[in-house]
Amino acid sequence: MIKLFKVKEKQREQAENSNGKPPVKKQTAGELRLHKDISELNLPKTCSISFPNGKDDLMNFEVTIRPDDGYYLGGTFMFTFQISSIYPHEAPKVKCKTKVYHPNIDLDGNVCLNILREDWKPVLNINTIIYGLYHLFTEPNHEDPLNREAAAVLRDNPKIFESNVRRAMAGGYVGQTFFTRCI
16 A cells, blocks of 8 residues: 555656646546536526636636616626535525625625525536526515515515616615615
8 A cells, every 4th residue: 555655656756847847736526517517608698707816716706697687677797606616516605796676685795596505406507506696687586585675675566676776776875775886
């Protein structure tokens, strides 16, 4: 057994000395799966993905959603994704960077989407999550809220909800909360 470790160490030394660089860092299973997911993305034209830390950091990226239907038509919403090394066995951590008046997104950017919590399964992928986020903007759900106030307004008076969404997206106050322009 000890000889095996010495052989591996010698191979590593030869690899370092042969090209003057340390051996390439081995990718985790999560990184490999994420690379596959990203290469197979089939996003709607209203969604885009970017890598603010460069393509070398696939585990942290941003998704921009520009809904083309519903209450949030014309808005631009940015989400950050943080992927753990054990992905897909753990759901990505997703936060909304754009402050938004929405029943399923609180003012801190936390997102209430079942596939990011209890319904996450390793067969799901990044594409599924992005479509789920997009769906939150085309069909907000007042039945499973993070922002209970917005959910109550959507449930009880959709016209006032629509007015609040427009005011928030244009850059203004809804109640005591100020929203920056996202149109």
